[in-house]
Amino acid sequence: MIAVIALIAGAALGIVFHPAVPPALQPYLPIAVVAALDAVFGGVRAKLDGIFDDKQFVISFISNVLVAALIVYLGDQLGVGGQLSTGVVVVLGVRIFGNVAAIRRHLFRA
């Protein structure tokens, strides 16, 4: 419940303050958001599976975000930033789909 409230509160803050994304973060923020989305869905799935662990979630959340941003940064340095971020998004998208499929099985039995 706290998590949902925090999510909503963060979104509300974002809407209220509407800050500009610093240019240095612009390539990484979308990837980080997708990675965090994957972590959140993984957490929900683990919760439904009954194997949710706080520490696990926190660490996986942070490391997912950092690793995704790092990969994109590395790709930018190597000159393949665009392709690499596409690859990261594809991988994270597949994971999100898998997690959502598991959540769906839990919720709808289908």
Next chain:
Amino acid sequence: MTDEPELPTAGRKPPHTDEPVAMLDESPAEPAASAFPAAADDEPPPVEPRPADDSVADEADGRTGEEAQAEPERVTDAKPGRKRRLTSAGALIAVLLAVFGFTLVVQLRSNDGDQGLATARQEDLVRILSDLDSRDSRLQSEINGLESSQRQLTSGVAGRQAALTEADKRADELGLLAGTLPGRGPGLRIVMDKVNAAAILNAVQELRGAGGEVMQLYGSDGTAVRIVASSFFVDADGGGLVADGIALSGPYTLDVIGPPQTMQTALQIPGGVVASVNSDGGSVTLEQRTMVEVTALRKATTLQYARPAS
């Protein structure tokens, strides 16, 4: 909750059921508390469904596998001091999720608002710029080509017009000389009576030499003959004259366009046309006119043999 004791595979159930209850008491707002019992109810063996789950979730197994290992561990030894750890971790999760929601919204709105170029990568921008540059230069060269062809066409039109004007002028001059166009201008009117063809021819040649350009010859009945380079004069039987095949009778009137004073002088020189006609018993009168109209025409002839050499 009431069903739980009846569930067959309750190997891990009791710890689980204990846990949510305790969590509900200690931190009622923790999502785990609300979701956990439901999950435990729905899926008695939590480990079982996951391998059978699907192959799609393979990517996630790295983490979930760890969690599966971590879970029994937590169940066994995390009981003492769980309250403190849970609240701090819960607060961390709340902060993380708040940050996540914040960045999600920020990213969505920044993506919403920008026009596409602001977030484009540097190499994309460079590519777009060079595309625009090459397109610009292509269009510029097209403009140059079109402008030069426009200049060419304009000058071509001007040249054609000049050539046409020149050709018109030339055609007029040639038409006057060939007798196909009527002419007008200053000149002389010469009336000759009782003369023969030789005297007429003399007068014509003298006038040409003095600058006469266009001539016509009337008979007394008004019949007019245009005199050109190929004109001929023959004495007709029983008096009169045949000029270019047309019979004329005297007195003859010769209209000529040219410099009037010069032509009059040329005709009146001693031993000239006037003198010889007078000595032969004929008469010549000269009249200078500021405007002489030559209206008699000849049909244009088609040359049968001669061709331009160039």
